[in-house]
Amino acid sequence: MDQPSYGANHPQQPEPNGGEFSALQPCAQHPERVTGVRCQRCGRPVCGDCQVQAAVGVHCPVCVKSAQAGQRAVRTPLGGRLANSNPMLVTWSLIGVNVAVYALMWLLQLVNVQAIYWLGLAPVVAFDEPWRIVTSGFVHSMTNPAHLALNMYTLWIFGRMLEGELGRMRFLLVYGISLLGGSAAVILLSPPTTLTVGASGAIFGLFGAVLAVTLWGPKHHRSNLTSILVLIGINVAFGFLVPGISWQGHLGGLVAGTATMGVLLARHKRARPPRQ
Missing domain, CATH: 3.30.40 (Herpes Virus-1)
Incomplete structure (x- = not known):
């Protein structure tokens, strides 16, 4: 046969x-x-x-x-598409960009070029030099390296919490809109000649995203509401009480991040098929 x-x-x-x-x-x-x-x-x-x-x-x-x-793509409870490779690719990329910009600023300083005055945001020049609205979120204090270190450590923490759940594009969207929200608040609320730098506005947006998930996301997140509110309250108060910190950027980023995450959660709920 x-x-x-x-x-x-x-x-x-x-x-x-x-x-x-x-x-x-x-x-x-x-x-x-x-x-x-x-x-x-x-x-x-x-x-x-x-x-x-x-x-x-x-x-x-x-x-x-x-x-x-x-x-159908496999999605997380927050609507993110599961990554096939590094679930923190965007987080590490953002950290890399911030560190690279800081290193470049040090090199330019060696030839007496103070890049912080070209990249930082002051309301008086915001409309004539609009790139500062974005670049200010990637430059940090040259006299205080802890400024960069603390921001990058916080970004890493929130990247671990959010990027895998949201997916890369939506995490980047929350971060980007939070950065712009922080810059907008600086332009509207800061003294005209005050120079503002740092990723804090965007990172406070990630605080806001976590708050939105706690308030409007899956129910199992709501057990963390008290601790999240206390953490945000301490950080917001810190910005008001300690001189040299831009509470305007923090507040703008927090509001923008909360609102953006709220919209994403609402869209995800509408997109989910009803249970039979």
Whole structure:
């Protein structure tokens, strides 16, 4: 008794169009190659390079791609798409950019170029030099390295908490809008010539995102509400009580981050199919 190779159909099995297969057919993807193996779903001839092992027989690349397109992406309770690789890619990238900018500022300082005065944000120049609205969130005090270290450590903590749950693009969206919100509050509320720098506004936006998740996210997060409120209250008060800290940037980032996360949570709730 003949035993056809794994995944091959019997040579006499009819095609869907009523014809019959010969024992060997040119591969659908590589016509110069002949094969006796066919896709178990559509019947296309598939050579060794095109064969994708399945639970039963083999599938061709076209059927595999079609099946993958029809699969729903696995999402977290907050609506984020699970990352196949580093779940903190955006967090580490943001930390890397901040550290690289700080290193560049030190190099420029060696040739008597004070980059902080070109990149920091002061309301009086915000509209003439609008790039400062963004760049101010990536420069830090040159006289106080702890400013950078504390901000990056806090960003790492919140990146671990949020990026994997939100997904990369939505985490970056919350961070970016929080940065802009902090800059907007600085422009509106700070003295015109006061120079403001640092990632604190964007990081306070991540505080706000955690608050929004605690208030409006899945119920199991609400047990942390008291501790989150205390933590935010201490940090906000710190900005008002300690000289040299921009409470305006902190407040603007906090409001922007809370609002952005609230919108994302509302959209996710509407997008979820109702339970049967």
